[in-house]
Amino acid sequence: EIVLTQSPATLSLSPGERATLSCRASQSVSSSLAWFQQKPGLAPRLLIYEASNRATGIPARFSGSGSGTDFTLTISSLEPEDFAVYYCQQRSNWPLTFGGGTKVEIK
Amino acid sequence: QVQLVQSGAEVKKPGASVRVSCKASGFPFSSYGFSWLRQAPGQGPEWMGWISAYTGDTYYAQNFQDRFTMTTDTSTSTAYMELRSLRSDDTAVYYCAREVVRWNLIARAGSDPWGQGTLVTVSS
Numbered sequence: 001e002i003v004l005t006q007s008p009a010t011l012s013l014s015p016g017e018r019a020t021l022s023c024r025a026s027q028s029v030s031s032s033l034a035w036f037q038q039k040p041g042l043a044p045r046l047l048i049y050e051a052s053n054r055a056t057g058i059p060a061r062f063s064g065s066g067s068g069t070d071f072t073l074t075i076s077s078l079e080p081e082d083f084a085v086y087y088c089q090q091r092s093n094w095p096l097t098f099g100g101g102t103k104v105e106i107k
Numbered sequence: 108q109v110q111l112v113q114s115g116a117e118v119k120k121p122g123a124s125v126r127v128s129c130k131a132s133g134f135p136f137s138s139y140g141f142s143w144l145r146q147a148p149g150q151g152p153e154w155m156g157w158i159s160a161y162t163g164d165t166y167y168a169q170n171f172q173d174r175f176t177m178t179t180d181t182s183t184s185t186a187y188m189e190l191r192s193l194r195s196d197d198t199a200v201y202y203c204a205r206e207v208v209r210w211n212l213i214a215r216a217g218s219d220p221w222g223q224g225t226l227v228t229v230s231s
Contacts, residue, residue, distance in 0.1 A: 030214070032214035034217040034218070043202055043223060044218075044221055045219075046217040049219075050214075055217060055219055056219075089152075089154075091217075092214050095154055095169065096154040096157075096168075096213075098151045098154070100151055101151050
């Protein structure tokens with residue numbers, strides 16, 4: 001199965017700053033990668049699919065890039081509601097797998 | 108609006124079975140598939156399997172193949188999962204999520220939306 005490694009584990013930033021989250025796959029997943037945001041006590045929410053496509057209703061400050069084994073989620077200017085845990089998921093190979101998550105916390 | 112509403116929390120003893128439902132509304136049920144996922148306390152999500160509400164085709168993660176079953180009822184727009192022979196490490200929040208209707212399209216889409224989650228606690 002494909003292993004996804006997310007870094008850093010924790011990102012401490014202030015509102016208004018730029019956040020850059022990384023997801024690396026153990027083998028190529030082409031562009032078949034999704035990003036999710038999860039807040040405490042809530043279900044994950046789809047942000048990005050197919051590496052760079054924003055899901056319906058997702059603000060433009062969220063962007064995804066990459067292909068093959070290296071992917072990035074960028075939040076251009078952090079809003080207070082963006083402090084959460086972010087997961088990547090590969091959808092190229094069965095079984096679908098998730099990374100371990102990056103927590104974006106307020107500095 | 109598009110919504111998935113899951114059944115309520117369950118407490119089960121080791122060795123028992125649990126069935127969780129996921130009622131869909133706001134979209135044509137048979138035009139989609141559904142993934143089931145779980146999240147143990149403090150962990151990331153884990154994908155368990157996918158089912159097409161149109162064809163009934165299923166894909167199961169190998170970890171669950173022997174004791175996990177997914178079904179759909181198009182008459183009530185409801186997806187179901189059943190996990191048998193429960194162990195303490197099955198304690199988790201279980202989620203359903205809407206997916207594409209055919210497995211060969213799954214790489215180009217995302218799981219959206221998710222249900223609110225169902226806490227399953229396995230304890231003697």
